[in-house]
Amino acid sequence: MLLLHILLAWSLTLAAAPANLQPARGQGGGPAAVPRPSRQRPQERAGVPPTQGSARLDLNGEWRFRTDAVKRGEAQGWPAQPPADAEMVRVPHTWNVGKYEDYEGVAWYFKSFTVPGELLGWHFELNFGATFYHSRVWLNGVELGAHEGGHTAYSFDVTPHLRRDNFLAVRLDNMPTAQTIPGWAQRLGANAWYDWWHYGGIVRDVWLNASGAALLRRQQIRVRVAGGGADVTSRVFLENFSPGRLTARLLIRAFPEGGGPAVATAEANVTLRPGAQEQTLALRIENVRLWHFDRPNLYRLEAELRDAGGALLSSLGDTFGARTLELRDRGLYLNGERVRLSGLTRHEDSPWEGLAETRGTIRQDYDALKELQVTFTRPVHYPQHPDVLDYCDRNGILLVPEIPIWQFNERQLADPKVVALAQKMMREMIEQDYNHPSIMGWSVCNESETFTAGGRAYVRALKEMIDELDPDRFVTFADDGLPGLKRAEDSASAFVDFIMWNQYFGTWAGPAALLPETVERVGRMFPDKMIVISEFGAAGIFARDKERGDELRRRIMRDQAALFSRHDFIGGLIFWCYQDYKSHRNLRPGMDKGYVEMGVVDENRQRYPSFDLWKELNAPARIGVDWNPPTTYTPPAGFRATVERRGADEIPSYALRGYRLAWEVTDYDGRKVAGGEQELPEVGAPFTVEGKWAAPATRAVTLRLRLYRPTGFLAHEETLEWWQPLSGG
Helix, strand or coil, X not given: CHHHHHHHHHXXXXXXXXXCCCXXXXXXCCCCCCCCCCCCCHHHHHCCCCCXXXXXXXXXXXXXXXXXXXXXXXXXXXXXXXXXXXXXXXXXXXCCCCCCCCCCCEEEEEEEEECCHHHCCCEEEEEECCEECXXXXXXXXXXXXXXXXXXXXXXXXXXXXXXXXXXXXXXXECCCCCCCCCCCCCCCXXXXXCCCCCXXXXXXXXXXXXXXXXXXXXXXXXXXEECCEEEEEEEEEEEECCCCCEEEEEEEEEEECCCCCCCEEXXXXXXXXXXXXXXXXXXXXXXXXXXXXXXXXXXXXXXXEEECCXXXXXXXXXXXXXXXXXXXXXXXXXXXXXXXEEEECCCCCCCCCCCCCCHHHHHHHHHHHHHCCCCEECCCCCCCCHXXXXXXXXXXXXXXXXXXXXXXXXXXXXXXXXXXXXXXHHHHHHHHHCCCCCECEEEEEECCCCCCHHHHHHHHHHHHHHHHHCCCCEEEEEECCHHHCCCHHHCHHHCCCCEEXXXXXXXXXXXXXXXHHHHHHHHHHCCCCCEEEEECCCCHHHCCCHHHHHHHHHHHHHHHHHHXXXXXXXXXXXXXXXXXXXXXXXXXXXXXXXXXXXXXXXXXXXXXHHHHHHHHHCCCEEEEEEECCCCCCCCCCEEEEEEEECCCCCCCECCECCCEEEEEEEECCCCEXXXXXXXXCCECCCEEEEEECCCXXXXXXXXXXXXXXXXXXXXXXXXXXXXXCCCCC
C-alpha cells in the first residue's frame, strides 16, 4: 500500500530509473565543476532500513524565471529565495523565445516542491535532461554542483539536502567564449558567433529519482550478429547505497518490442560492495530479427535487481536492435547489403519552442523527413533530444550525431581545456545514447581547422577515446577543407573511418563548374575511403529573394545529386537543411538577426518547391503507368504499371523488400470507382501490376498509385488522369 499511496499522492511512476541517468555529471568532469558534497546514506540519515523499488517525480511545469544581466543574484540570496519580480514560465523552457529572444548572459530558474514524508529515507538524485549552457544548481540554499554543455543529461545526489518542503534554484549562463562548446567560431574571426541561435534555458525535462538500497543506473547493450542469431551483452552499471555489502540477484530478459514472451534470459548472483560498480551478463537470441531502416525491428532488454528475499530493488529497460554495419570496398553495408543513402539535416529550432522542443514538434518534423525519404542523416551539430533517437530507432533513420564544435581554429582545437570539454561531452553523449541501433557513428567536430597539426591531434585524441568507449561504431567529422588539400595526410580525414565532406560549390566554395574535377581529385586522394556528402545546398543570400533562392537550391539539388551518384565511393548525400533556422550569421545585407534561408521548408514549416523536388529525387523506386487498354474517347477501364528500384549507380539505392503498392480510381466528382493493393516481392527489375474495373460514365478519371514502405511511410506516388476530349466543330 505504501507504493500505491506514493503513486496517488506524488504522481509517481513506479518504474526503472531512466536509461540515460548519469552519475552526477559535472562533479569534476567539466572545467567549471563544483566538488560533490560528501554522501550521507539514507539509512544513516533517516534511521530506517533500505526501501525497495524506485520512483520518479516529474519537476517540469511551473517554475519562476529571472534574468540577471549584472550577475547580482547570488549576492542577493537567490539560491535560497526567488526575487519578488520573478516571472512564471513552464519548463522545458528557453528564454530566447519572446521578449528575451536575443538575451545572452545569466538567468535563473526557481521551483518549490514537496516530497511525501514516507520517502525521506530513500536515496534521491536530481536529473536534468539538458540545460543550456553553463549551470550551477542549489537545493535549499546548498550548492549541489555545476555542469557545462547544453545538450546532454546530468544529475546530482541530493539525498543529504532533501526535505519535505524544498526550494530549487538553477543559475544558467549562455554566453559563448573561445573555450565553450559551442563557442566563438574563431576560424572566422575573434568573436564570431556560431551559426545557430543561442537558446539559453532548462531546455529538456527535469525530474527527481528516488531509489532504495540499490539502483540500476544504466546498461550498455552490445550486440554481435552471427549464425542467424545475436549474442547480446549487457554491461550493467549499478550502485549500492547501503553501508555494507548487499547480496542480490541480477536478471536480464530480452523481449520483442511490442509484446510477446522473453526470447532469452540470463541471471547471476551478485554481492555488491558499497558504492558504484558494474556487472556483465550475456545471452543469445536465436532467429534474431534484424534492424533495418525499412524493417526497424527492436527488442527490449529488461534488467531487474532483487534482494536475497526476492523483493525488487531496482529495474530498468532499454530498447536495442541487432544489425551489422560494415565499411568495405569504399561502401556501406547494412546487414550484408551495400546501400547508398540520403537525407537532410534538421536544427532543433522553431519560432514557437526554440531548443525546448516538445514531442509534437519532433514528431511533426520527423514525419515530414520520412515523407522526404530520409534514411540517413547527420542530424545536426549537437546531441539530440531522446525523442529524436527513439523516433529514428522505431521508424528507420541511420544517424551520425555530433558535438557542437563549429569553425574552431587550431588554437582552440589544441587548447587542453577545449579538448577535455569535448571529451567530456562526447563521453556523455555516447553513454546516454549507446543503445540506439539508429546510431551508426559519431562525429567529433564540424568545419574546423582539422588540416593543421593541432586539429589532427584533436581528432586523433577523440577517435582513440571513442574507439575505447564504443568499438562497434564509426568515427568521423564534417570536413570542409578537402578541396584545398595538397596531400591526404595533411587532413585528419586520412585516419577517420569514413569521410564526411561539407561542400558548397555554386555558392561559398566557388563556381559549380569546378565541382566535377574536385570530386575526382578528392576521390583519388583518399582511395580507400567512403565519402558522404554531409552538407550541400544554397543559402538565400546568394539570390535576390526567397523565390530565386529556392530556384538556386533546386538547381544545385538536381545537378549535384546526379553528379555524386556517378561516383560509387560516395555512399550518401545529406542536404542542408530541412528548415530555415534562426541565426546571427548568413543573413541578408542589413540584417543582424533572422532566419538562415537554406531549408526546404521555412521556419514555420511552410513548404518551398524544393521540398517536392527532394522527395521526387530520393524516392527509392520508379513507377511507370498507362491505361490498359489505351483509350482516348472512352473512360479507361484498367491500367498497367511497372515498379523498379533505383540502380546501384544512383543515390539512394537499396533493396526494396516487403513494399506494398496500393491503387485507387476516382471519377469526376471524386467518388471512388475501384481500388486494390498488392504486396510486392523484392523489387529489382521492373515488376508489373495490373488493375481492372467497369468503365464509369464520367467526364474524368484519376488513378493514384502509392508505393508504401514496410514501415507504412509513402515511398513514391504517381497519378494518371483522363479527361473527356473536347468535341470539335
